[in-house]
Amino acid sequence: xxxxxxxxxxxxxxxxxxxxxxxxxxxxxxxxxxxxxxxxxxxxxxxxxxxxxxxxxxxxxxxxxxxxxxxxxxxxxxxxxxxxxxxxxxxxxxxxxxxxxxxxxxxxxxxxxxxxxxxxxxxxxxxxxxxxxxxxxxxxxxxxxxxxxxxxxxxxxxxxxxxxxxxxxxx
Ligand code: ZN
Numbered sequence: 001x002x003x004x005x006x007x008x009x010x011x012x013x014x015x016x017x018x019x020x021x022x023x024x025x026x027x028x029x030x031x032x033x034x035x036x037x038x039x040x041x042x043x044x045x046x047x048x049x050x051x052x053x054x055x056x057x058x059x060x061x062x063x064x065x066x067x068x069x070x071x072x073x074x075x076x077x078x079x080x081x082x083x084x085x086x087x088x089x090x091x092x093x094x095x096x097x098x099x100x101x102x103x104x105x106x107x108x109x110x111x112x113x114x115x116x117x118x119x120x121x122x123x124x125x126x127x128x129x130x131x132x133x134x135x136x137x138x139x140x141x142x143x144x145x146x147x148x149x150x151x152x153x154x155x156x157x158x159x160x161x162x163x164x165x166x167x168x169x170x171x
Pocket of ligand 1: 093133134
C-alpha cells in the first residue's frame, strides 16, 4: 500500500467534479486500499478520491475510534435525508481549521461496494455528516464553501502563508 499526497485548499484540482466509476476492478481496489492507508495515517475519518487527485466518484470513511468500521462508497447517491446536525468539521485538505457546518443528521445512500455490487445503507450522526462532507468533495465543493466569503478568504491566506514559510524553511 502507498500513502498518497493530499491536495490542499485552495488547490484548483479540488474543484474538479468527479466522473462516475465505470469498472470496479483490482486497480480500483488498490486505490481504495491506498486511500484507507492515507486516511488512517493523516489521521482522518473520511477521504474522497478528489483529495488525492483522482477524479472518480469514490470515497472511504471510518468514524470509529478503533478504526474497525471501514466503509467504501463507489458512485454514492443520497436517497433520503432528514434531521439536522451541526458539527464542527475539519478537512484533511484544509489542515488546522474547524468550523460548524449544518447538514442532515440521517441519510440513506445507495452505492457500489468494493466488489462492484449495488448496495444501500443508512447512516446517522457523525457517519452521515462524514459521508455528506466527502460527497461534496466529489462535486468539487469544500466545507469552507459553507462559511462567509470573509472567513474563507482568511483561511486561504493563512494556509498560503504557512505553505510559503514551509517552502522557505526547506530551501
Ligand atoms: Zn474534506
